[in-house]
Amino acid sequence: MTSPDERGPRTGATGRTIVVLDEREGSAPDVLGRLGVSCVSARDVRRGGAGDGSVGTAGIGDPVPPGSAVVLDALGIAILADAPPVVAEAAADPGARGVVTAEPEVWVHTFPATPAPAPGTTFADTALATWGLIATGVATDEGRGSTAFDGAGVLVAVLDTGIDERHPDLAGRVRLARSFVAGEAVQDGNGHGTHVAGTIGGPASPVGGQRRYGVAPGCDLLIGKVLGDAGSGTSGGVLEGMNWAIEQGAHVISMSLGSAVAEGEGPLRYYEAAARAALRAGTLIIAAAGNDGDQPVGSPANCPSVLAVAALDHQLVRAEFSCIAINGDGGELNLAAPGVGIYSAFPLAQDSYATLDGTSMATPHVSGLAALAVQAAGVRGQDLWNHLVAHARPLTQGENLVGRGLAVVPLVSA
Template sequence: MSLEESTEELPTGPTGRYIVTVAGHAGSAALQQVAEASGDSDCEVLDHLNMAIVEADEAHLALLRSAVEDPSSPVIAVEPEEYVTIMDHVDAAQRSTATVNPFVTIGDGDVEAAATYGDTSTASWGLYAVRAMPPVLHTAPWSGQGTTIAVLDTGIDLQHPDFQGGRIVDTRSFIPNQTVQDGHSHGTHCAGTAAGPRVPTQGRRYGVAHGAKLLIGKVLADSGGGTSGQVLAGINWAIDKKATVISMSLGSSVQPGQLPHTYYEEAALRALNNNVLIVAAAGNSGNGKPVGSPANAPSVLSVAALDQSLNVASFSCFGLNGAGGEVNVAAPGVQVYSAVPTNKGSYGFKTGTSMATPHAAGVAAMLAQKTGKRGLALWNELMLTTQSLSPLPPMAVGYGNVQVPVSRMVLQPIPIQPVPIRP
């Protein structure tokens, strides 16, 4: 979820369709029964998730809901599909001209953290903060090589020079009548943060896992909005394509005490069982509001946003709800420099938990390369290698700032000339 200008009022709430989840052992026969019970012979079936997205009238809907109460029925839940969005807004107060205060790496988990980070002519500030590129004569020996990050968002600029040469292994649009080409800019920016090149066509480095491949699923329209059914279809596709990590900078607001959607939790569980980790934005509703959906699902790793001083950003949601609604980790999310479509200038700044999420996805890809771990084991590795942000409360930052492990060596810092951050 990013904070940027929007010229269109995006819909919220239910779409009118329903997502039916069946037990994992039930298989395709149960999904066929769901289609018949719903009266929607053309319903969309998500085979890896054991879900169907249906249109049903009141009579058919009552039949489906009664199946949930039947212990012999494979139907687990019948829930409304809802609209999701990137929640655009401009927050001028988040603009900063902070400069780098370099630190020296002394070993895994042992970092003398800088009080303030900032972009330099070499790299964006977030890369320093997560140690993807420490400001010393050394860079992390892992790049995410051999891993694939699926970015489910507004697509990507297929003409952008930084994503040529086989970086993108597959694309698919789940938005009717729109190609995967990014007509917004949000998806390109998030993909760039997760896995932009080590040496961009111009300017500073901005990508965390520069050796990872990209899967691009367009689940949000060029307006910045989509539906939870489109998101689930993207997850289903990413599992089929054997993604290592799925990065989702999207969602919808959650009320205090509201439980997670069964369909998101079941999708995330099935992803983990297929060795795929899902990371999602905690939300931009403000730190008096609970973590949004789908990040509030227990099996989705939720990511809060940090500013250049490693304080929690004012817009970042808190883990106020139980049942999985915690913040798990935090990452840089204020005035983040990355790629944008070439017709929008090729590079630009965005702010939000949207920007924190691909930082976490990129670090997860690098940890996957280093350790060979996947799924739940990769989740645990990501949290165990975080940088503590005490005294900030866990409800704000979870286990702490995501970190790339580096070699146990002490190196001399090199001079870095700070570059002012501009909108």
């Protein structure tokens, strides 16, 4: 999918700083207060479009006040407007000052991809089900469910460009929605977020007789708008969404977003700290590997504590755009899922349905399957990760291209 922003996505650092705090040294206000930085909790800051009821800060176009920080309480992380020298000094001596790391906030974006059609496909959509559901064992060619589980009682957070709240297939499915983008409501003006949410939780019987495309039609959705309608956002905004989703009790956080990583470059430590906090809280973060082809897995999927997803074509072969496992230290791939020619919901103003390509499309397949596993096996956090990987179907390509293999409907017992 091509971003509506004709200038292309912004890259690099935003100018703000993100710090990971050692909470053993005291609360965030205590630690940062000793460094002369005032604090406010993310719960107390409002943002988003007019009348949206949204919360958050540190996103697009809404800077943190100079000399202050917004604290993400569930993560033990703070976002600073700037980085006083004393903060960098504290990061160099974390045991003494309570600051573990201090790294720049970076821009993140959706992952666009335009691959060539695969010749002689093995799987294809039918009139009643998408090929992704058929390949992963969720549905038969006739659209019938292949499992008794539908994700009921499971809460999946989608951190993306929002959702079309008026789409009839998704009506009543959103438990809570918040925008973390300054001046923009949750309503999806891009389409990417609606498409991702549809793959995760689209209905078993879509309105108007459309083919089934949702993996876990019984799950509830948390919608965190962390990317603007142009498809871009910041890592600080993503962290805010993660913090909020954990506080809401999400079982799974699905993130079809990120930024490019250079060969030999390690993960951002604040993302890894956040992912570890999520696992401790029983929340599994699943992220797209990226669409830069023969380049390293992108960020934040390159974190050791984030489950990274590669994209497969109709022949269950790694899609040519899907990033590969070049870097270690979390830069591995964990699972693969259908990511070419994926049909799902789209905003009503943009024809209601669309067929897209990308690791962004593979990731929600795995997130939906994770919801089924939570319901079926009662697993959460690291146990959920282990369950999904243990039941993956091996593929002909190596782990550097497709991880442990195709994610499929999980068995009841772990």
